[in-house]
Amino acid sequence: MPNDLPQLLFLQVVYILIMALIIRYKLKKGQSAIFYWLIAALYLFVAICLLHEYITMPTIGEGGTWFAIEMYGMFVPGLLVGAALIALFxxxxxxxxxTKR
Structure with a gap:
């Protein structure tokens, strides 16, 4: 089992913090945050699936599987948070x- 789990968990915490700040900003402005809640739910589903695969992976196996899980663990949540940031912008x-019109 590779030693990348702390880095992956740190990255997930950063992504979750960004999503929480986006949702907080939208709610504080009194605007609808349904789109961002949906992205957060999808993010949570993906993160749980990837974490499950990471935990149940046998310790001895092929390195390509580890690479794929770790890559998706960074890439897919990053795309979801990136989409939320683009939508916010x-x-x-x-x-x-x-308002300027």
Whole structure:
């Protein structure tokens, strides 16, 4: 079993913190955060599936499987959080443009 679990868990904590801050920002502004809650739910599902695979993986096995799980553990949640950040930015710019008109 590789020793990358602490780094993966740290990265997941960073992703979760970013999602929590986005949702908090939207709720504080009094805006709908349903889209971000859906992304957070999908993120949680993906993270649980990947963590389950990581834990149940045999200690002796092929290295390619470890690489795939670790790569998806960083890549897929990162894409979800990135999509949330892009949506937040687009929504911010759109609302700013509407107020200046």
């Amino acid at each position: 687009v929504d911010y710019v759109r609302r700013d443009f509407k």
